[in-house]
Amino acid sequence: MIIMENNLVTFIQNKYIYVPFLLWFGIQTFKVIYDLVTTHKFNFKRIMGAGGMPSSHSAVVVGLATLIGKDVGVGSPLFAISVILAFVVMYDAAGIRRAAGKQAALLNKIIETPGLTGMQVSERLVEVLGHTPKQVIVGALIGLLAGLIL
Numbered sequence: 633m634i635i636m637e638n639n640l641v642t643f644i645q646n647k648y649i650y651v652p653f654l655l656w657f658g659i660q661t662f663k664v665i666y667d668l669v670t671t672h673k674f675n676f677k678r679i680m681g682a683g684g685m686p687s688s689h690s691a692v693v694v695g696l697a698t699l700i701g702k703d704v705g706v707g708s709p710l711f712a713i714s715v716i717l718a719f720v721v722m723y724d725a726a727g728i729r730r731a732a733g734k735q736a737a738l739l740n741k742i743i744e745t746p747g748l749t750g751m752q753v754s755e756r757l758v759e760v761l762g763h764t765p766k767q768v769i770v771g772a773l774i775g776l777l778a779g780l781i782l
Contacts, residue, residue, distance in 0.1 A: 648699055651782050652692040655775060659688035682725075687763040687771030689725050693718035694772040698779025722772065725763045 643649065660679045667675050682689075697714035704710050763771070 647782065648696060651699060651778065652696045655691045655695050655778050656688045659686060659691055659771070659774070663688075683763060683767075685763075685767045685770060686774055687722070687725055687768045690718075690722050690763070690768045690771030691775035691778070693721045694775030695779040696775075698776050699782070702779065718772075722768050726765050726768045 660681075663681075663684050664675065664679050667673070693714070697711065697718045700708070700714045701711045
């Protein structure tokens with residue numbers, strides 16, 4: 633039992649876990665508050681939802697890569713893996729997921745056009761899936777700063 637408790641404490645105190653998690657949680661909370669202020673509606677789905685300013689995905693992976701670069705060194709294989717992972721995630725956020733969101737918006741318009749399809753749909757497709765390049769860059773800068781400061 634003591635070994636399990638030690639592992640849990642070690643896990644909780646691992647900055648490579650809690651710093652990215654706090655970054656994600658902070659950015660997603662900001663999105664909820666921002667939506668509340670701008671729309672005057674509380675949308676708890678934003679805490680888990682994708683898309684919007686800034687990109688929490690970008691902040692998390694860049695923050696993690698920055699922490700690893702600071703602690704292990706930028707010449708390490710672990711840093712190289714984290715940087716490649718960061719680029720893949722950011723490319724996916726600004727490219728593939730953004731394109732899927734645009735397609736969802738178009739499909740929603742087609743389905744909602746009276747008499748065009750005759751299809752009955754119980755729910756709309758999620759349109760906010762990806763990020764603009766600006767949202768990805770801002771998220772990456774937040775992750776970089778958090779990784780350097782913490």
